[in-house]
Amino acid sequence: MKLSADGPVPVLTRIPTSQKVVFITLDDGQEKDPRFIEMMRDLRIPITMFLTDDAIKGDYGYFRHLQGLGNHIQNHTLHHHVMSTLPPAPQKEEVCGDQKTLTTEYGAAPLLFRPPYGVYDTGTKAAVAECGPRAIVLWRESMQIHNMQYQTPDKKLRPGDIILAHFRGPAELKGTTMTQMFAHLLKRIQEQGFTVARLEDYIEAPAG
Template identity: 80%
Template sequence: MKRYTGRGRWYRPVTGTVAAVLAVGGCSSSSGSATSHAAATSASPSGAASTAAGARDTALWHKWGLTPLPAPPQPPADKPVKLSATGAVPVLTHLPTSQKVVFITVDDGQEKDPKFVEMMRDLKIPITMFLMNDAIKPDYAYFRPLQALGNHIQNHTLHHPAMSTIPLARQKEEVCGDQKILTKEYGTAPLLFRPPYGAYNNNTKIAVGECGPRAIVWWRESMQIRNMQYQAGDKRLHDGDIILAHFRGPSELKGATMTQMFANLLRRIQEQGFTVARLEDYIQSPVG
């Protein structure tokens, strides 16, 4: 498998603004229609409430220039990945499932766009955040509203080194240091680790295992600005693929915003007939 170098091909940035909110509503053409609608609403209040909620959700997606993705299926009761409390940590590039779902992971934390938090509140798309301390320490609080939406925070080192180029002792400092800070700031010890640039070796597995996370998470696709880069030769999404994105802003996205990049990612997922599920819902934490 080709390793990601962090210098992937870039695409022409999105221009213009994201589409404005589409108005939802209407008016009846006669009093009879209004009476009929009122009677139906009275007869089925739960149905009317559901319709109204659906209209609100659709309007929120339209606000970002998008059409709603299907709700993800119920995650399997028998998790396809079961992690052990001891022993060698596995490396995950995808999760085995026959469901038409993919998993979005967002790395680093340099860009802290309030609009992205607003977007996540509106769309309720699950993401997994792999946060690096150098990037997030100017504003740890930015990520708490994203965490409050149910999104998990995972380990991505203190300083973002290429792990395979540094000795075991340094690797342990990077993983254990980030583990300690993330646990303190966000109240939960990370279960997963992502190596910067995707670079790891056997010492990385040792360091990760000794510092707390129980799996290394890689990816099969990486989001650029308008499109994804694919590891697979068919350049298609597959069931259970893990997608890499980053907290990036206009300076790194050639003028595009974080929300524009993320909207493009959702479009690419939708075009291929997939929806987004939560990575951690398909992973069983160690028991005991």
């Protein structure tokens, strides 16, 4: 799909496609397990990272390794606040601040924005439009520890679905490592006959 350089910022939970693909997104950046980098290097599974500066500022370099494997880094605010609880000016600071930091650290301006907890309002959309990202990206399914949570009653993936997971470790995953969680996620995807595609390959950035 093609994004516009101006006009309303679209909100995406899936990408229109007939191909049997889904997209994995990983949020925040708190867990920095070196074994996950090794896993991604071996599997070559594409991911999209929505990173919060508070979570990554202690080790920007960790995510450069994942970026070097062809994975894109996108905007997830500076401090992970619930955006709709903030006035317009602080919302703009959250989005523009993370946009500036991620552009400086990783050499590419994020095209996409994900609001923490999936919560946004008109102020959020205005901030996103002003700060640079061209779409708000939500999700259809979320990965827990062993299984996914679905938004549909039949609990099935559909072509173009966006899946949410997090950079989390054993403390948040009840002893499960991030690599184990990710392996469970891939198994759930493969069980339904889907493959993982790179989200950004299906999104066309605006010209200029």
